[in-house]
Amino acid sequence: MLTLALETSTATFAAALATDDATEEATGVLASRALVGVPPAQRDLPGLVGGLLADAGRSFADVTRIAVDVGPGNLTAVRTGVAYGNGLAFALGAGVATANSLELMAAQAGLAVPVLALRNAGGGRAYAGWFAAGTATYRHGPLADVVRAVTGSEVVVAGDFRAEVADLLPGVLVKDSGIAGPDVRVLRWVTAGRPTADPTRERAATPLTEQSPLFGGTDD
Numbered sequence: 001m002l003t004l005a006l007e008t009s010t011a012t013f014a015a016a017l018a019t020d021d022a023t024e025e026a027t028g029v030l031a032s033r034a035l036v037g038v039p040p041a042q043r044d045l046p047g048l049v050g051g052l053l054a055d056a057g058r059s060f061a062d063v064t065r066i067a068v069d070v071g072p073g074n075l076t077a078v079r080t081g082v083a084y085g086n087g088l089a090f091a092l093g094a095g096v097a098t099a100n101s102l103e104l105m106a107a108q109a110g111l112a113v114p115v116l117a118l119r120n121a122g123g124g125r126a127y128a129g130w131f132a133a134g135t136a137t138y139r140h141g142p143l144a145d146v147v148r149a150v151t152g153s154e155v156v157v158a159g160d161f162r163a164e165v166a167d168l169l170p171g172v173l174v175k176d177s178g179i180a181g182p183d184v185r186v187l188r189w190v191t192a193g194r195p196t197a198d199p200t201r202e203r204a205a206t207p208l209t210e211q212s213p214l215f216g217g218t219d220d
Contacts, residue, residue: 095196
């Protein structure tokens with residue numbers, strides 16, 4: 001009974017293998033691997049996963065659950081991870097659970113103080129997740145607009161544009177979390193208790209873009 005977690009929303013592809021009953025971030029991870037400094041054309045996700053299973057002395061047949069980060073992030077990379085996760089789940093008859101990059105960074109930063117998680121959407125625009133008082137609000141738009149939507153006197157910032165946020169929020173105590181992108185171990189932890197979709201009956205995971213309902217779009 002194993003969960004395979006796939007993180008491909010950043011330049012460093014990563015995968016982790018964990019026991020299904022793990023519910024805390026540092027518990028249950030048997031092995032993890034990442035592709036560091038590998039050019040995009042040479043990123044071998046199947047090879048990464050195969051090596052990860054070998055590290056743990058397991059096989060593909062042991063995997064019963066797959067967790068995938070659906071972004072937002074580098075869309076080509078996210079699509080690679082989602083397509084591979086869906087295809088592998090279909091082949092194995094495994095369920096698929098998903099999380100988004102913004103909630104993963106917020107979870108890693110901790111939620112004792114409100115967290116603003118940001119990802120670069122290009123052209124001076126950003127994807128933002130504002131996590132405060134047990135709620136999550138998602139926005140997409142010009143960086144200044146999504147940042148200035150923050151309320152309160154203190155915020156922890158994760159993801160892209162961390163250095164720019166303080167200038168955009170005068171009068172707010174801005175703390176840099178040091179978190180540049182999602183961590184595959186946090187992906188496994190965040191999705192541990194989530195229900196899975198059956199890839200043999202429905203599309204299990206879809207990459208997030210500005211057209212996704214999470215950001216006010218219409219795509220399903």
